[in-house]
Amino acid sequence: MTDLRVYDPFEKMQFSAQNCFLCGTSITSEQRTPVFATWLQQQYNLQQKELLLLDKSVTTFGDLTIPCCDNCHLHHIIPLEEQVEAAAAQGLAGLQALEEQKLFQWIGKMYYGTLVTELIKEADPLIRPEYAVSENPKMLGKFRSFYQVLQSLRVPMVFSDFLPxxxxxxxxxxxxxxxxxxxxxxxxxxxxxxxxxxxxxxxxxxxxxxxxxxxxxxxxxxxxxxxxxxxxxxxxxxxxxxxxxxNVVPEYFERPTKPGDEQLVLDTLIDDVTNEVFNPWxxxxxxxxxxxxxxxxxxxxxxxxxxxxxxxxxxxxxxxxxxxxxxxxxxxxxxxx
Structure with a gap:
């Protein structure tokens, strides 16, 4: 039976090196996956290239990793990276031919990996950021909505008539x-x-x-x-x-599932009545x-x-x-x- 349960780390602010970023499973500190895939680092010689984080600490593309259990790494991260690597090898045509949801998941994994690093570091920052991400309820709500659709990387998920x-x-x-x-x-x-x-x-x-x-x-x-x-x-x-x-944050709703379902269907709603979609240009x-x-x-x-x-x-x-x-x-x- 396919497990269609969606993990939500924001419910208990469960961001640590001891929990898989994708499913929440308890792991050891050695179980991690690169935010920027190994193939990407090797192809563009990124291992020693520096990245500046919000707390002013410096890391490198090679050192930027996130907690990830062996199951998620093997069955979800590696297959996705292999698909994107193969598509990228064919240039623009290859990436255009790749399913858009796969590109969303690939970019989303890199974005979220950076975000999770920031959230973990906020517990013990080098220099405390002026605006801590974890102390902004509106931003956390936005990140939570994003994480809900990023779960499509792990949970078989169909977006009903939309791409996030x-x-x-x-x-x-x-x-x-x-x-x-x-x-x-x-x-x-x-x-x-x-x-x-x-x-x-x-x-x-x-x-x-x-x-x-x-x-x-x-x-x-x-x-x-x-x-x-x-x-x-x-x-x-x-x-x-x-x-x-x-100016709006999409909301996502899971359709009820029944025994035997193989995928989760998500619907979406945007409040464009009480909020303008865009602030003035x-x-x-x-x-x-x-x-x-x-x-x-x-x-x-x-x-x-x-x-x-x-x-x-x-x-x-x-x-x-x-x-x-x-x-x-x-x-x-x-x-x-």
Whole structure:
């Protein structure tokens, strides 16, 4: 009989090195799984690459692991990583062909692995964060909803007419691309991006696909195109900013099960009556987000807003057509050095 029970670590704030992050089973301190898979670390030489955590402590991709029982590691984590590795080896076409729910689980595992590390470290931080995640009830409620759908990694689960996230897959031109691997996430807004060679995946993890629909026309412009890294920065800025102004938290409900059921069906509800789905879009705030993404090119906010309430686009021209950018010349594109 298939076990369809969903584990909820938030009920008792059960975040420790002695409990499997995925099923809650009591384990030893040696039972752990990498947040970023071994194949990913080896392919992009990430083992010694540093990561800064919220308490200002530093770890590496190789050292970032989370508690995981042998059963979950063997039957859930490894098969998922093998599927993604095989898809990534085929480039954009391979990842586009992969079931979206698998991509959600893969990204979700990395995001949640980072989050769990932060929650465990908050019990004994190097430097106490100004805003502790575990002391924010609203954020914990959001994380709890996310974890409920992440259980699809362990429990056979069907999402009824929705995907919990928005996924954006784009191809990057290698001509002026100096970074084979990039990773960025924002814990509070649940925005995430990862670049694997010529393919970038940008994701908003808990919006039921609303952000993808909102950015649909813009996203369609990028399809079939090879983006310059500057253009990828704009894709990331738009998705991360949309996640920042996204103002609702989806609720998920399990349909009652009966003996013999082989999968759990989840329905969803978003309260768009008492809450606006998005807070107002503000040009200045978006320009600041875009500036952050464009730091490697030293492009400042004043360069991005030639006119009040108007932010330039590196992807769409004034007629909303794709703007090819095989090379980036700052003076040529912005009109000044």
């Amino acid at each position: 996230c928005s996924l954006f897959l784009v191809e990057v031109n290698s001509t002026e691309d100096e970074l084979p691997f990039e990773y960025q996430d924002e814990l509070t807004t649940m925005a995430f991006s990862i670049k694997l060679g010529s393919v970038a995946i940008v994701c908003s993890l808990l919006d039921n696909g609303i952000i993808k629909r909102a950015l649909g026309r813009f996203y369609r412009l990028t399809q079939g195109q090879q983006l310059h890294p500057v253009q990828l920065a704009e894709v990331k800025a738009r998705v991360f900013y949309a996640a920042y102004i996204f 503000e040009a200045t705030s978006y320009a600041h987000m875009l500036e952050e993404m464009l730091k490697p090119w030293s492009i400042r906010k004043q360069h991005l807003m030639p006119e009040l309430n108007q932010v330039i686009s590196f992807i769409a021209d004034t007629s909303d057509h794709f703007k090819p950018m095989p090379h980036f010349n700052k003076e040529e594109v912005l009109g000044h050095p």
